[in-house]
Amino acid sequence: MNLSTYFARGRRRPAALVAIGGLAVQAACGWGPSTSTGARPAPRANAPADSMPGMRMAGGSGTAPRGAPVAANTVSIKSFAFTPASASVKVGTTVTWTNKDEEPHTVTADGGSFRSAPLTAGKTFRYTFTKPGSYPYSCTIHPFMRGTVVVRP
Template sequence: MNRISLARGRPWPAALIAVGGMLLPAACGWGQDTMSSPAARSAPRANAPAGAMPGMRMHGGSGSGAAPAAAPVAANSVSIKGFAFAPASVSVKAGTTVTWTNKDEEPHTVVANGGAFHSAALTPGGVFRYRFTKPGSYPYVCSIHPFMRGTVVVTP
């Protein structure tokens, strides 16, 4: 067994690491991969969206954190799956109700940037509906995961 000598010459098992006054077993993964240092854990990954939490699996989206660039899809339902809104941009006529359904394993919200609408946290299987009465563009995010973005375009 590897041993680390500390003050007073006492050997300690290398399986225990002192961090900020706490002992952490090496089985937790510290020192065993490229993400072991605090700097590496806080550095953004090349394939992670802006604002993504370290260690979070990403299943969808552009990865850039930018507003969706795709043309709006004529649809009145949006799925929330893989930490993304799909389709990311929808187009509806004024008076249409849009329905968001959380098909993910994590809670999400649907929050308009301008405050026009705001859902409660949608647990898996949860549904949020909003009726759009005025033409315009309504960008929105998940307030829990702000890298998740979408837009509803309302036409007359």
């Protein structure tokens, strides 16, 4: 009797096979016991260095937003991304971020000029930009989430 027939008949899986299967899953996912040197497994070739294990990244590359900024004073937080990723506004404009995800997120400027509390589903954060410049920001809970506000005079 081969193994597939054995399992198809509802037999119990030998503990050794279950343990080996669990280790294979851990190794494939980059999880599992660390080595004695404390080295971490190398990231997957297609995974951004700052991504989180097990998180699906919505079209993101894990890097700062690309392309021309979109004229917008509202930013949606949905599918673990800021949309638009790069917004362009005039000095004096208030930008509103709205969390449309089930998970909490933050909006935190890289330079510390603004910082929201964790935003649960449906909550908003507003910030008025008083000086021209480029303001990159991220979610401190999910650092792979990046955005930029470009403020024009």
